[in-house]
Amino acid sequence: MSGKLSIVGLGPGDDRYLTREALDALGEATALYGYGAYLDRIRSRAGQSRYASDNREEAERARAALSHAASGVNVAIVSGGDPGVFAMAASVCEEIAAGLDSWRALDVTIVPGITAMLAAAARAGAPLGHDFCALSLSDNLKPWELIERRLDAASGAGFVIALYNPVSRARPWQLGKAFARLARHLPGTTPVIFGRAVGRGDEAVTVTTLAGASDTPADMATLIIVGSRETRIIDREGRTPLVYTPRAVEEAIA
């Protein structure tokens, strides 16, 4: 009896971002685990059981899915976006590292998905066309001082920065402080993109500047991209502007 655990990325938004590999993995699983809102995005099939849990119960969900798979079942955990980017794949690895030998013996497959920064970037143009980084602003999982140090390092060295988890009810001040920190290194005219709920019916993409960013609303469903000194905006009459970072840098930035 050998079980299997797949950790499947659904991409952001509706099912337009689902890959064939993800569809196959979901179809083969006989038990699905995940945050309820993600499970709701998947079509049911007969003989498949579902185990919904709260968005914050990642460790418990990972352990339940691992135990279920170790009993010989084909189990899939669904994840919004890409499971490897600030999501379930690391959580499952953490539990395997700390858990039972039978979990270590499992066939574990991670199915990548479109992560939020790629979807938001696509809506705006090509802001990630040059070197970039992805940084979670949640200081639940690391000290705020480290986040500031990373903001300094990334903006100072010319990386475009994608900010995940920019704000939540329990973390209302971090985003404003991050913009203020970035303003030490970047001009106020630096393009900033707010991609909210990209791929959903209530999608809203806003292009602003670092100087205007603090006045732009953001919530847990928002992915923010802060440009580098090289990032540019193409204004277009009657169309949304295109934001892009050129592929080439002519000289090292001071």
Next chain:
Amino acid sequence: MSGKLSIVGLGPGDDRYLTREALDALGEATALYGYGAYLDRIRSRAGQSRYASDNREEAERARAALSHAASGVNVAIVSGGDPGVFAMAASVCEEIAAGLDSWRALDVTIVPGITAMLAAAARAGAPLGHDFCALSLSDNLKPWELIERRLDAASGAGFVIALYNPVSRARPWQLGKAFARLARHLPGTTPVIFGRAVGRGDEAVTVTTLAGASDTPADMATLIIVGSRETRIIDREGRTPLVYTPRAVEEAIA
């Protein structure tokens, strides 16, 4: 007469990574542009013309596709991986910025895809589970000194680093020099993943360490992920190891 230009990400490897949105965009286009090897991955349909070009002719391809779309045609440019990551989307934006007014008026849609670092990370575990950056090692488009400065900044601040374009026939020494540079900031035991041709029949994923990285073969089809001080390896009997970066950092890294 209004044309349309879609820039469509195919993901790496075969069609397992194609999204529904990408399939729809390819199906609706009447003219397809792209590197020949990417066009070969797409099923033909009647009435659809194809314009293959060499991998390095990105600017020419972008201009030809823009002109064709501006003549009132639904044109798609295909891109391996994600078009927004070191690929065609920035190239098209550069040409729009420098080009004709009619190009600026076009309906331009970018369809995101699974970029190589997500696919390679998924094969290895969850190395991108914490803050990370993506850096192209090609010094065709920026000075080598800037690449070294970014390697310093990213590794020093604790980002996991995905290296795109690690090596080519014209750039044989850059990768070794990059590993040597990273070794100033990271221990020799730091996990390093070489993901070659992920999603293709000749896929090869190797897990090594920073100390062993210089002796591991790489080519243009390789995506390399260099861990941070936090990245760990779970050894598994009879299975490939799992490499992951825990979501939490307990204290700021010196």
